[in-house]
Amino acid sequence: MTQHVIDSWQKNPQWVAYQNRLTQIGLQHIREGFAHFMQQMQQFHEQFTQSLNQQVSSYYAHQHAEQQQFSSWDDIINNQTNVTDPATGTQFKVFTGPHHNYYENGLGVKINSDISPRPDVHPLQVNP
Numbered sequence: 540m541t542q543h544v545i546d547s548w549q550k551n552p553q554w555v556a557y558q559n560r561l562t563q564i565g566l567q568h569i570r571e572g573f574a575h576f577m578q579q580m581q582q583f584h585e586q587f588t589q590s591l592n593q594q595v596s597s598y599y600a601h602q603h604a605e606q607q608q609f610s611s612w613d614d615i616i617n618n619q620t621n622v623t624d625p626a627t628g629t630q631f632k633v634f635t636g637p638h639h640n641y642y643e644n645g646l647g648v649k650i651n652s653d654i655s656p657r658p659d660v661h662p663l664q665v666n667p
Contacts, residue, residue, distance in 0.1 A: 621666040630666065641665065 614621065619632040622641050633641055636651025642660040643649050649663070650656055 622663040623666055624661075625664050626661060633663070 614632070614635075618635045620635045620641070621630065622633055623630045624643060633649045633651070638651045638653045640653060640655075641649060641651055641663040642655060643663055644657070644660045650660060655662070
């Protein structure tokens, strides 16, 4: 009798179609849920990356400010002033003098004076 049940068993085509439809609906829900999850993960990743970049940027800005302060103290201790030659754009340091302006002649000699000492010199720009 058991063998007869096994041998005579047949799938109902309507039931198979119904089961296949339910399977497809379930797979579609899984795909939609996974796509939504991936979208949320992408947003999280972008926000997290932006947050890290802001932290790194803040760290480097702080380090740069400290370096600028140290460099400023170093210049004061070593009695140096940062200047730029406007003719060439070259930046360099000169020894800090008692006068307000700095000049350079054609031979590269730097002069500290409140007024232009000679016609063969050109002014240097003091950097802040």
